[in-house]
Amino acid sequence: MSSSALTDPATAIAQAVTAEHAAHYREHGYVVIPDLLSPDLLDILRRNCQAAMDRSDAEMDRLGTDVLGITRRGDRYFSCQPSHTDGELYEVIYSAVMEQAVRALMGGTVHVFWEQYVVKGREKGMKFSWHQDSGYVSADTPHQPYLTCWCALDDMSEANGTAWILPTSRLGIRSRVEHIRDEELNDLVGYFGDEPGIPVICPAGSVAFFSSVTFHRSGFNRTDRHRRVYLIQYSHDVITKPGTGEPWGRTECFLKDGRRVAER
16 A cells, blocks of 8 residues: 555545455555654654653662563563553553554454553663564463554664564464573564564555464664664453463453544
């Protein structure tokens, strides 16, 4: 889809995710849609990204460490649930374009599950190993595959460590597999084969949608600029921890029987 097709907002909402996109997602476990986010939504995401990184640095300062989970100061940042602090991000999570995309790719009843920034540092941003997003939800927590919306805040290339995706149609795996922790990087790794995957090469404002059981990884950032991504994840059910029933993430109902019910 060309950028010119997204000039008129009404046309953009109607045509953002087509039946062909949805069919590709169902067959291959992912679909990449260039130039999907409006300039206004992209501005919101960029404006709040640095604030999220600063909060991570401040927390590491407080703890006297350069490592916070899978965040490593200056190398890569995973800033979870930033909208709880920067409410402006709700305009993206609950945007009309995300509503249309989630309806087309999931349908039915859908909840907001998670959101976070993922940033690779300049000239040294670390790689991230082959994994499924569902690999980060424990094996004793049965759940339907959920949807990851990988929003590119910068032009994405192999040079700046874009994501690489292993289509489910190529690998033949469409369910969660056990992951092993990499003790050096603290990553969970679920694939050790030789398939190279497909790089997500796209301009800023594009969105890669992929299933939580679709394997993906990312490379080093070898450029002199940060590589910034904002993730939103939507699940059919509220995913809860076994035994306690405590939610893994968020619980807001977004769509009910395909119709929007949630507002900020």
